[in-house]
Amino acid sequence: MLIGSYDYSLVLLSLCVAILASYTALDLAGRIASARGVARSLWIVGGALAMGIGIWSMHFVGMLAFSLPIPLGYDLTITLLSLGIAILASGFALWLVSQPELPAWQLGLGALAMGTGIAAMHYIGMAALRMQPGIDYDPLLFGLSLLIAVVASGAALWIAFRLRRDTPYVRVARAGAAVIMGVAIVGMHFTGMAAANFAEGSYCAAAGSGLGSGWLASLVVVVTLAVLAIALLTSILDARLEARTALLSQSLARANAELTELALHDGLTKLPNRLLLEDRIGQSILKVQRNGGHFALLFMDLDGFKPVNDAFGHHIGDQLLVAVAQRLRANLRAQDSLARIGGDEFVLLAELRQADDAASVAGQVVSLLSQPFRVDEHELRVSTSVGIAVYPGDGSNQQELLINADAAMYHAKGLGKNGYSFFERSMNTNARQQLQLLHDLRAALERGEFLLYYQPKFATGSERMIGAEALLRWQHPQQGLLTPDRFIGLAEKTGLIIAIGDWVLNEACRQMRLWYEQGRRDWRVAVNLSALQFCHGELVESVRRTLDRHGLPANCLTLEITESTAMHDVNASLAILEQLAGMGVDIAIDDFGTGYSSLLYLKRLPANELKIDRGFVRDLEHDGDDAAIVSAIVALGQALDLRIVAEGVETRQQQAFLTELGCDSLQGYLLGQPLPPEHLSAA
Structure with a gap:
């Protein structure tokens, strides 16, 4: 009987190839499990080629490591047949582990089929030697190699199925499993080799015409490593691409969720919109x-x-x-x-x-x-x-x-x-009217429908006109001349009061410039500021620009603010009023006595004038309390060195009483109604 020997460097190389092929197979199983449609089929085909070539290469390098004291060669057709069987067995294995479930009976049948395929690959590969007489196999070792092939295949299928999902440390687990699988495959191969007995005088019929063994081991190993490396790199790159795609998909999903949240919820309060x-x-x-x-x-x-x-x-x-x-x-x-x-x-x-x-x-x-x-x-x-x-x-x-x-x-x-x-139901009519009025109000400024009337102010006693208060009117195209009580509330609610207030300031100063040029240099024009306009950050600069635009001395302008507005935030009001007063603009506290009436704060405000609310003037003749309040306001204003203006004067008795108290100027229907500027000039 011929005694064979092994090149242990090639044996070790075959083991390394087996481990690398096993790791590649495990990694490809993970790619196939996550792929869908045509991509899944392509991965199975490509994986079958890479895994089959890897397993066959381990077997073939292991055979090349074996030598007899006679020349050896390998029949090309039979060798290629063994390679085809390895690819088919690998494709079956990858398909099996890509299924959603792998029950025990299916695992057993798969192990039997795959083990049979690997054994067939091995023994057909051995047949490629075309030994004469044929190889005699030891029945016990032959059976043991088949058993090892089936058990190793079962273990490989179970491990591949369990490690196909990407989990923490999965690559470390696959590396360990690949070592075990590689050892098992090599063990099956060399058990089969040990089962082979070569009779004395045997010769290899493929030695002359078949594949030689001198350079073949290097070629097979290089090609196999190239195929496995390409398959493994492709798998790793695809996994990274899939991970980035999944990350992008998650980011898009989060962005869509945020956009949906923004589309359906208020950004400030997070309430539904x-x-x-x-x-x-x-x-x-x-x-x-x-x-x-x-x-x-x-x-x-x-x-x-x-x-x-x-x-x-x-x-x-x-x-x-x-x-x-x-x-x-x-x-x-x-x-x-x-x-x-x-x-x-x-x-x-x-x-x-x-x-x-x-x-x-x-x-x-x-x-x-x-x-x-x-x-x-x-x-x-x-x-x-x-x-x-x-x-x-x-x-x-x-x-x-x-x-x-x-x-x-x-x-x-x-x-x-x-x-x-x-x-x-009756509210609908009012609501529609308000909506229509708001619509018209938005266009009124652009259409030039606003105009100013002026109510004159007179010096007490002499009844000499010393100026006028600008009062806004709206010449509505359908409803006629409207007073502020009809539309100022809407203007404040919508913020239009800022633009309207700027127009009033500019128009009043333009008119005052005309009076100034007419010689009315002792007049002052008074303009009311709304609470929203007073708190607007551009107020001071707007007043300065308007005065400069019309070349008007600042002391020709009086800005009237309500007591409530001035006292709402005293520190902020002081900062604004001090800037205005610093320019030379007169400040009047309007409707005095109806708001805070805080003497502590009043004395801090840089005001020049107090206006007594018409509500106190109206009942002066009949209400002793109102008379007492007016007397106190006049005394307070005189103590603080402020000019006192009484508005709403409608009777001679009211005029006489206020004059006797010491008011500086009077304003009301008794002395003069609001008029267009041309009528006021004529008066």
Whole structure:
């Protein structure tokens, strides 16, 4: 019997190839498990080629490591057949571990099929020697090699199935498993080699015409390593690409979720916005139509929010809105929905057992928001006006219900604020009129529909005209001449008062320039500032530019602000008034006696003039209290060295009384009604 020997360097090389092939197979199993469609099929085919070549290469290098004392060669056709069997077995294995589940019976059948394929590869590869006489195999070792092939295949399939998902340290686990699988495959091969017996006098029929063994080992190893490296690198790069794609997909999903959140929620308070509210109203309508019942829309508008926003700044205003939202949300019932639909407007969608229950919910909301808020060390107080629209009854869809609840809210404001009002059909007419008036107001400035009337002021005693107060009028194309009480509220609510106020200031100074050129150099023109205009950051610069534009001395202009506006934030008011006074502009405190009347703060304001409110003047002749208040105001003004102006003088008795008290100037219908400037000049 011929005795064979081994080149142990090639044996070690075959073991390394087996381990590398096993790791590549495990990695490819992971790629196949995550692939879909055509890509999955391509990975199985490519993986079968790489894994089959790797396993066959281990077998073939192991055979090349074996030598006999006779020349050896390998039949090309039979060798290629063994390679094809290795590829087919590898493809079957990869397909099997890519299935969603791998039950025990399927694992057993797969191990048997794959083990048979590997054994067939080995023994067909041995047949490529074409030994004469044929190779005699030891039955015990032959059976043991088959058993090792089946067990190793089963273990390989189970390991590949378990390690196909990307988990922490999966590559380390695959490396360890690859070593075990490689040792098992090599063990099967060399067990099969040990089973082979070569009779004395045997010769290899393929020695002359077949593949030689001198250079073949190096070629097979180089080609195999190239194939395995390409497969492994492709798998790793694809895994990274997939991971980046998954990361990008997650980022896109998060971005979409954030965009959806932004599209459906208010950015400041995080409450649902109008779009989401309308959707929920639609769902509630369907629910009531299906199951019966009621729900109400409570349209809330904060009373006193704009003065807070103007006095303390938008930052504090925003914090106040957040605090309002948090308070309302904290007291929300589970079945109700709260939304912010813009500015200081909130809407509560409340499910009701009975339609009348809406009054109880509205009362709770009014009470809740009437309590003070603590915002950035400021104690702020606002209230709310609530309009209520109930479904069914007050609208058939989302838009009608919101419009009607809004109309009811305006009605509640008209009743004195800090309360609620149910919708009534008559409110629609008023609401439409207000909307039309607002639409017209937005265009009035551009169309030049505003004009100024001037009510003269007279020196007490001599009845000499010393100036006039500019009073805004709107020449509405349909409704005629409108006084400020018809539209100033809308202008303040929408912020249009800033642009309108700038126009009034400019027009009054333009007219004063004409009077100045006519020799009326002792006159002053008075302009009222709204609270919003007074707190506007551009006020001082706007006044300076206007005076410069018309070449007007600053002392020809008197700016009138209400006592409440001046005292709302005394420090901020002082800063603005001191800048105006520094320019030489006169400052008048309008409606004195109706607001704070704080002597402590009044003496700090750089004012030149006090105006006694017409409410005190009206009943001077009949009300002793009003007479006493007027006397006190005059005495106070004289003590502080301020000019005293009394407005609303309509009778000779009022004129005489105010003159005797020592008022500096008088204003009222008795002395002169508001007139266009050309009529005033003629007078």
